[in-house]
Amino acid sequence: MKHRLYSSVGLIVLVMTALMLSACTAVAPSPAAEAPAAATEPPAGEAPTVALIYGVRGDGFYITMEAGARAKAQELGVNFFADGPAQFQPALQVPILDAVIAQKPDAICIAATDRQALIEPMRRAHDAGIHMISVDTFIGDTGGDYTAPELDWMLSYIGSDNVQGGEIGCNAIIEAMGGKGKFYIQTTQPGVSTVEQRVEGCMKAIEATNGAVELIGMDYNDDNAAKAAEQTAAVLAANPDLGGIFGTNLFSARGAAQAVANAGLTGVVKVANFDAPEDAIVALRENVVDIVIAQHPYEMGEKCIEFAVAAVNGNFDAIPKRYPTGYTIITRENVDTEEAQRSIYKSE
The missing domain is CATH 3.40.50.2300 (Response regulator)
Structure with a gap:
């Protein structure tokens, strides 16, 4: 790695850029500054x-x-x-x-x-x-x-505006649930600013149903997909009528989706995946998750x-x-569009 001493800085040419990235679906992200x-x-x-x-x-x-x-x-x-x-x-x-x-x-x-x-x-x-x-x-x-x-x-x-992202994701799952039923949140750990805000946004979406959607619990998985799968499996066993799950990051959603698949509930329990790694897109195509929320x-x-x-x-x-x-909101309907494909996180 190259080390350097601070030196005087000359005049540079500046241009104006405007980067406004919008969602693939009708749900629009917060306008970028x-x-x-x-x-x-x-x-x-x-x-x-x-x-x-x-x-x-x-x-x-x-x-x-x-x-x-x-x-x-x-x-x-x-x-x-x-x-x-x-x-x-x-x-x-x-x-x-x-x-x-x-x-x-x-x-x-x-x-x-x-x-x-x-x-x-x-x-x-x-x-x-x-x-x-x-x-x-x-x-x-x-x-x-x-x-x-x-x-x-x-x-x-x-x-990202993570409160809005959480609200978008949970609204999509609530809609897929038919607007009512039991809801569960899988998240990482206390003290992480982004996921705390996503949970806040999700709570807003749930509260807006005026009791039609019941939040039955939330678990912390310490960013461990295996732990998320174990926790979700226990929730599914205790609540066979669970309707939807919000995974606040890719590890949370990955573990939750695996538990849903293992329980034979693919397509029955609706899952939102916050973040868009390549395996989340595979899960989307295989109907394990129902919406993928891509940041930029x-x-x-x-x-x-x-x-x-x-x-x-x-x-x-x-x-x-x-x-x-x-955000770019990716669903099975738009996953093959140019914008959606460009929003997928690359593993290398």
Whole structure:
């Protein structure tokens, strides 16, 4: 990995881009913020260095995010490297962050694995003179609002509107259930900002049925698909009339879908898969899951590099504190469309 000293930065040419990604179905995602001026040439002098620290190694979502960041870094002449823990755990991510801080990059884009445990480690990076950008997840208790005084040292939060994503997913499952019945949520662990917001959105969808849909429970699987399958199997055994399941991330949905298939309830119990890895699309085609909600991690990776370059050049007016990306809703009816295929997370 190339190390560098900070150097003076010359004038760059800026162009305006507007990235508005919309869903494949009639359910529209939240409108993305108008894209700020994005760098199209590298700064003068020695190239800047940007690191991406993702949430978990080998996850198609983060592989796709890294691909977007790497492509944009190559386009802009940025030195780039990426790393992340083997499990979505702050105890494993913090040492990686500390090692990256020691390498003194100009900016770090990070998907924090806990909204509280990562505050101080990320603050250490900022205090070392490194620009800090959140991707996918956020830190603190302000719901991703980095204009709040306690978090205004953070440059930006790039990520989906997860409350809306949870509401979209659960509304789709409730509709597939005929608007009534028993509902179950499979999720990861407490303290993860994105999945907490997806659960919040799902609760809104359930509450809007005025009691027609009954939430019978929610389990935490620690980002372990095998554990999610075991928990879901127990719920199915106790509730043979279960109507729908919302998996708040790919591990949750993968395990839930496996349990549904093992119980011989494919097509009977409706399953929403939040996130769109390749195996989720296979499950969609095989009627194991009924809807796949694709985020836009490639765009998140691109934006983190663009914002980092803008920061290195002192162009802070071009960097919004919050940049929301949209969703692509994939169903069996539209799975083969160009937009849906482009939204699938790649495993390599």
